[in-house]
Amino acid sequence: MQTPDLSTVSSALEALEETIVSKLIDRAQFRHNTRVYEPGRSGFAEEEHVSLLDLRLRFQEHMDAEFGRFEVPEERPFNTNLPEPKRNVRVRETGLHLDGYNCINLTPHIKDSYLALVPCICRPGDDGQYGSSVEHDVYALQAVSRRIHFGAMYVAECKYRQHPRKWGALIAQGNVEGLWEALTRKDVERAILARVRDKVARAQSLVNTKVRHTIDPEVVLRYYRNHIIPRTKEGEVLYLLNRR
């Protein structure tokens, strides 16, 4: 993507909605299983101070790092101290103007807000399916993180290119509030929220509810409204302030 344009970027973001929705529905097939989020209860003998989720996330990202995942701008890791890629990864010209991608890493917030979402999509209780629960947590976290970081970086770059003087002035002033306001497009946000809600409903419309647990489309709409969209915008502001 040598010269990103906003409609290409928006399409990519739209395409990630199905992925997020399906990962959340997959996670919701298991109970809340709070135990997997509690430090010291992972069942790993030598890991006394971490939760099963944190361990799974670390193992997964260790593997992913070796495969080169984090060479891609929008794939920001939840962990630090990851290994270098073992693979020659061909990274295409991104068109981004950043000295390092990790100046935009919103994963701590992403994890917090995801953990707050889990009890709203899963039934309460414990079904003993700890391994599957954290496996699906990791896939959901990665999908949400990809959407937020992709949006943050590429939407901001596209908008900057459309009006470099306008954005340049706000950046020079370090005017965070002004940047936030200029980045906000209520009509676009409303359209995203309605589309996401419809996708959640549609994805489950043929489901036999005796065998699959369904999730409330409004819950996902709220998660988008209160977390995914504002977090993306926060990332856009960060991008613009770090643009070189």
Place this chain on the structure above:
Amino acid sequence: MQTPDLSTVSSALEALEETIVSKLIDRAQFRHNTRVYEPGRSGFAEEEHVSLLDLRLRFQEHMDAEFGRFEVPEERPFNTNLPEPKRNVRVRETGLHLDGYNCINLTPHIKDSYLALVPCICRPGDDGQYGSSVEHDVYALQAVSRRIHFGAMYVAECKYRQHPRKWGALIAQGNVEGLWEALTRKDVERAILARVRDKVARAQSLVNTKVRHTIDPEVVLRYYRNHIIPRTKEGEVLYLLNRR
């Protein structure tokens, strides 16, 4: 599941359909990328004789083994020589009568038929997204494998319990053809195929085809008819012949 009953098992199999469908749709967002299936082209310096998919599958299963995945009967690995779990995994009473789960391991066939499916769901060509392609291949393979091995073991056990004398006689004769015939229920198979086709169509019905690639429901129906269902039945026969 101390005493599995056929309707519980069928429900679990039905619930896995959504998972398989969503994994296939996710994979189809990337091109065929044949390079990832060719030995010696993984890009890993020290791995000259394997494909990127085989490497990813090995790394993934290594991690999964440490988390205890393969302690679960229906989770059969594609690799051998995997590590022991690092976690205390609580395995519930399965109700299965097997001396070891790996006497039913259909993963070589599952991999072959999946690789034949990929060009039927993905657009041809190479988009450079090798890491993402094999990541999704692995998730799809695991979902298909879980469905086949779960069905093989639990459906066979349930059917055996309903008529132990009838099955006992066929088993004593080593009558593979007779077992296969007795396990076949054309009406049930037809219902599964129609349901799967409808789920593929429904899952994609709201998709913006400008931004997401869709897959042909008939292709998934054929994959179920020609591979998933017969492979499950093959596993049922194996289960019965190995039942202790």
